[in-house]
Amino acid sequence: MALKLDVITLGAPEVPAARAFYAAALSPIVAGTGTGSGTGDPVSLDMHGTGRFELSATEQPAGPGFRGYVLSYVVNQPTEVRTVMEAAARGGAEVLKPAKKALFGSFSGVFRAPDGAIWKLAAATSKDTGTPAETPHPTETTVILGVPAPKTAKVFYEALGMTVDRDYGNKYVDFHPAKAATRLCLMERGVLARDAGTTKEGDGFRSIVFTCRAESREEVDALLTAASAAGGRITVPAAETAEGGYSGRFTDPDDFLWEVTH
Template sequence: MALKLDVIALGAPEVHAARGFYAAAFSPVITDEGDSADLDMHGTGHLELSATERLAADAGAEPATSGFRGYVLTCAVSRPAEVRALMDAAVRGGAEVLKPARKALFGSFSGVFRAPDGAVWKLAAAPHKDTGPAAETPLPTETMVILGVAAPKASKAFYGALGMTADRDYGSKYIDFHPAKAAARLCLMERGVLARDAGTTGEGDGFPSMVLTYRAESREEVDALLAAAVTAGGRITVTTAEAPGGGYSGHFTDPDGFRWRVAHRGPSPSL
């Protein structure tokens, strides 16, 4: 049993509009699934777009949100020119620039924007100088979600109890976990530090319009992970239940309130 980040589900006021924005900004491979859409970030993770009210209801939450949502999504690319190209595409789609693309600390190059659906995105390249032009379609080398937590070391212990293995560990400054193949990377930073790094304040409350999803291999694994989450200090928000077609899922929150869905697909192709 080991938790991994298979899908980052984002709530949007209008799914069709959000789909159009992300299609133009990142050129993902998109699969429409009724009133939601799956976005394959070129083998570096999956996003799922759903109506905010539906995502909140499924997670046992009220949909209202305000201010900083407590997380930053990150798309890493190969060179600064690609950061600038993606920032320009996001702005053309209606994004708000929180930090212009420029050289950042430790020699990297990054910029931050808020998407029309409210999600905050950081675009980053490890080198601060270009060694060539941007690709016609810049592809991510990695997709990450950084959670703003009260105590990164305590949060690391929680996720470690669920089977995740730390990769880079800088104590209270930054911690991340080894991503599974084709999955996004989960990262941890102190909430106030993360907000400042994103060019905003840490004030905010309510449903963050995000649910992290793990696709379990069996019903028994769903039950085992939910039980482990409670033992480690999490809380069940939606008890396990059958879904049409034979699916089986439940929801929990980590100690900082970030919501996870653990689901077994069953014989149906839909979670």
């Protein structure tokens, strides 16, 4: 039994518009048109085996300011960072940090998508080492949670079976991702906001849900029990779903929302 980050759901006021933006900017494998009734049916975005995202309609507006997380899209070369940044800007994204050489020889840029989510584009090197891809695909996707104390948040996720990869105390912690899943990272909220080119102020609805797909109903129950025992809060007890599945929800001690489903 171990918590894993199988799907990240981003809330969007207009799913068709969000689908069009992400399809053009990040070039995922898209499933679903987002042109159903209301504001659009959910749309699945497969990041070429490095994580899965879903765009889902929400009528609840996100809280103002920084939402407390940054999504990261890692590519091979600097020119690929520029290519994605330019595509995002053409699609209506707000550039928070132009693409340029960063610390320790890396290369990165940051934008805020039209739906409000902040994305950091990065390459591990500051110089191209080969022919850049015309349509870049990610080598990894991550989500970095801005928390008051990464060391404390680490203990919670370890209690749910996650294995630490890199641990720099209260500076930065991340976990080994499951196969084809997004990596989960922890950073102090103010440091993360500055790195993203924004301020740390912000509260209210974050418009993001993390989903773990359990292998059995018993595993759903076990993960919810472990989350509660470790300091999380059960927001929706495990129960049958209308589609015949079984799921429940909890928030971690920093109020990030998770769904565990089978």
